[in-house]
Amino acid sequence: xxxxxxxxxxxxxxxxxxxxxxxxxxxxxxxxxxxxxxxxxxxxxxxxxxxxxxxxxxxxxxxxxxxxxxxxxxxxxxxxxxxxxxxxxxxxxxxxxxxxxxxxxxxxxxxxxxxxxxxxxxxxxxxxxxxxxxxxxxxxxxxxxxxxxxxxxxxxxxxxxxxxxxxxxxxxxxxxxxxxxxxxxxxxxxxxxxxxxxxxxxxxxxxxxxxxxxxxxxxxxxxxxxxxxxxxxxxxxxxxxxxxxxxxxxxxxxxxxxxxxxxxxxxxxxxxxxxxxxxxxxxxxxxxxxxx
Amino acid sequence: xxxxxxxxxxxxxxxxxxxxxxxxxxxxxxxxxxxxxxxxxxxxxxxxxxxxxxxxxxxxxxxxxxxxxxxxxxxxxxxxxxxxxxxxxxxxxxxxxxxxxxxxxxxxxxxxxxxxxxxxxxxxxxxxxxxxxxxxxxxxxxxxxxxxxxxxxxxxxxxxxxxxxxxxxxxxxxxxxxxxxxxxxxxxxxxxxxxxxxxxxxxxxxxxxxxxxxxxxxxxxxxxxxxxxxxxxxxxxxxxxxxxxxxxxxxxxxxxxxxxxxxxxxxxxxxxxxxxxxxxxxxxxxxxxxxxxxxxxxxxxxxxxxxxxxxxxxxxxxxxxxxxxxxxxxxxxxxxx
Numbered sequence: 001x002x003x004x005x006x007x008x009x010x011x012x013x014x015x016x017x018x019x020x021x022x023x024x025x026x027x028x029x030x031x032x033x034x035x036x037x038x039x040x041x042x043x044x045x046x047x048x049x050x051x052x053x054x055x056x057x058x059x060x061x062x063x064x065x066x067x068x069x070x071x072x073x074x075x076x077x078x079x080x081x082x083x084x085x086x087x088x089x090x091x092x093x094x095x096x097x098x099x100x101x102x103x104x105x106x107x108x109x110x111x112x113x114x115x116x117x118x119x120x121x122x123x124x125x126x127x128x129x130x131x132x133x134x135x136x137x138x139x140x141x142x143x144x145x146x147x148x149x150x151x152x153x154x155x156x157x158x159x160x161x162x163x164x165x166x167x168x169x170x171x172x173x174x175x176x177x178x179x180x181x182x183x184x185x186x187x188x189x190x191x192x193x194x195x196x197x198x199x200x201x202x203x204x205x206x207x208x209x210x211x212x213x214x215x216x217x218x219x220x221x222x223x224x225x226x227x228x229x230x231x232x233x234x235x236x237x238x239x240x241x242x243x244x245x246x247x248x249x250x251x252x253x254x255x256x257x258x259x260x261x262x263x264x265x266x267x268x269x270x271x272x273x274x275x276x277x278x279x280x281x282x283x284x285x286x287x288x289x290x291x292x
Numbered sequence: 293x294x295x296x297x298x299x300x301x302x303x304x305x306x307x308x309x310x311x312x313x314x315x316x317x318x319x320x321x322x323x324x325x326x327x328x329x330x331x332x333x334x335x336x337x338x339x340x341x342x343x344x345x346x347x348x349x350x351x352x353x354x355x356x357x358x359x360x361x362x363x364x365x366x367x368x369x370x371x372x373x374x375x376x377x378x379x380x381x382x383x384x385x386x387x388x389x390x391x392x393x394x395x396x397x398x399x400x401x402x403x404x405x406x407x408x409x410x411x412x413x414x415x416x417x418x419x420x421x422x423x424x425x426x427x428x429x430x431x432x433x434x435x436x437x438x439x440x441x442x443x444x445x446x447x448x449x450x451x452x453x454x455x456x457x458x459x460x461x462x463x464x465x466x467x468x469x470x471x472x473x474x475x476x477x478x479x480x481x482x483x484x485x486x487x488x489x490x491x492x493x494x495x496x497x498x499x500x501x502x503x504x505x506x507x508x509x510x511x512x513x514x515x516x517x518x519x520x521x522x523x524x525x526x527x528x529x530x531x532x533x534x535x536x537x538x539x540x541x542x543x544x545x546x547x548x549x550x551x552x553x554x555x556x557x558x559x560x561x562x563x564x565x566x567x568x569x570x571x572x573x574x575x576x577x578x579x580x581x582x583x584x585x586x587x588x589x590x591x592x593x594x595x596x597x598x599x600x601x602x603x604x605x606x607x608x609x610x611x612x613x614x615x616x617x618x619x620x621x622x623x624x625x626x627x628x629x
Contacts, residue, residue, distance in 0.1 A: 003514070007510075007513065007514050010513065012513035013513065015513075016506065016509055016510060016513065019506070019509070020506060110368065117339065118338075119337060119338030119339040119366065120337060120338065120366040121333075121335075121336065121337020121338060121339060121340070121366055121499065121525070122336075122337055122338065122339030122340060122525060123339070124339070128532055128535065128536075130536060131536050131537075200502055203502065203505060203529075203532065204501035204502055204504070204505050204528050204529045204532045205528070205532055206501070206528060208337075208499055208500070208501055208525055208528075209337065209368075209499070210496070210499075211500070211501070211502060213496070213500065213502070245506075245510070248489065248506065248507055248510045249510060251489050251490070252487050252488070252489050252510070252511070252514065259462060259490060259492070259493055260493055263492070263493070
């Protein structure tokens with residue numbers, strides 16, 4: 001048991017937690033931007049997947065880490081724009097369209113793998129990100145974790161973004177376009193999620209089908225758990241990553257605990273926090289209402 | 293309009309001529325007929341450079357050398373798998389191969405539904421109390437035997453006296469790898485610690501390199517300096533972590549040295565490629581029989597390969613070969629769980 005304690009109290013453990021948290025943090029920050037502008041972002045999963053896919057394929061073709069990261073960011077932004085267009089032009093139910101986008105991304109990436117490489121589950125090798133200190137996406141995530149709360153609270157764009165989510169009529173009365181504000185928020189959010197996705201594929205040097213593995217949903221849960229406040233969403237992601245890393249350590253030590261049980265821990269812990277510390281924060285008033 | 297049509301016709305004719313010129317001469321075929329082989333891949337899919345790619349190599353060889361017409365399907369999730377097998381069987385394949393334990397129940401059903409089609413299941417795991425259909429060949433391996441040998445290698449090359457094992461899905465099949473490996477480590481290094489961890493309890497655990505990297509990082513951070521994986525595509529993440537830290541790893545199913553030449557000491561191979569080829573050939577030559585076939589070190593169904601003498605010193609290699617011979621001769625009994 002002292003092994004376990006030593007392992008958990010080490011710097012290496014913190015690095016494990018931080019590395020795990022990167023895609024969640026980026027997706028959750030992206031999701032916060034979208035949701036605060038008034039669009040339900042159930043499509044984070046598709047943005048992660050698109051970013052992961054684009055980064056791996058461009059990385060494979062160019063052998064350039066920078067090109068791969070940019071491709072991931074652009075792919076996320078593109079899906080964000082598409083998501084905004086579907087949500088705002090068709091005005092369809094945003095929960096349904098979000099899930100539809102996720103399913104479409106899962107199928108589309110498999111199809112494109114088949115077209116590009118003749119195999120439907122894996123890409124060919126791409127450049128690999130190094131450890132945490134050399135991992136560009138870690139620094140981007142850190143920067144975004146500081147910048148996004150500031151942008152939302154302190155900038156004019158942030159004010160408009162919050163107005164689009166809470167008082168769209170007031171924003172329109174002030175002479176600004178609600179739709180374009182939302183498109184901007186969705187594209188920025190998509191960019192962040194796309195970089196989070198790029199981290200997934202570039203950390204292991206290649207794309208595998210469905211490699212987002214539900215991280216987009218967890219990130220959205222973090223957004224809601226945090227009461228739509230970006231700083232707290234980052235914190236929620238870190239708690240989740242901590243619980244997940246702890247589970248790995250437990251699995252190596254405590255043989256008696258079945259994996260199925262310890263595997264619940266990362267999901268149960270944020271839920272427990274949610275139950276014990278209810279947030280007084282309300283969702284954005286116009287969330288999911290395209291017509292306003 | 294007419295001109296366009298003419299141009300198209302000309303292009304078509306040219307392409308056909310090129311195609312005919314490029315088409316390889318048909319190799320000699322036994323019995324003078326072409327056989328159709330359908331194969332459905334496992335969760336990790338093509339490009340895992342491990343289990344599935346081994347099966348694909350065998351099939352490609354069968355196509356090239358035996359002239360077999362091959363058709364493969366990479367299923368998505370769950371229900372797709374049975375549909376894929378059924379599609380191939382209904383399409384008139386002479387032999388339908390399911391790659392992975394996950395097809396076991398589907399193959400039982402299909403073999404009953406298509407009594408005139410031959411089926412083979414790699415890593416087939418029988419349902420207790422149910423007989424295997426006569427047109428179904430269950431191919432299983434004694435993975436623990438070869439895992440024992442690479443475990444001994446790990447026990448001999450580790451300097452930290454801590455070694456790791458990353459399994460895919462926690463099932464008896466993968467437990468065989470862990471059991472053999474652990475026994476091998478302790479055979480050569482009784483005081484060594486074996487850290488064992490599994491990527492999950494569902495099929496996705498074989499296709500999750502992100503998880504593989506996290507788990508391997510956790511083991512390396514706990515002092516392991518060599519990790520053996522039995523996790524399909526998830527193992528890519530183990531190699532990513534190994535490359536990151538310049539620590540050692542052991543590959544599985546295929547020779548995985550090229551994925552991390554810095555770090556891969558050896559690979560425990562499972563000759564799925566040879567097995568697939570042999571079965572196609574057996575069908576072609578009319579000597580296919582159903583039932584259970586179990587392949588171990590003695591049948592050369594499993595083994596180990598290593599390419600780098602610096603990573604695997606000749607003395608360690610000789611010892612590993614000696615141990616393999618001992619297992620074959622029955623001087624060592626390797627536990628399978």
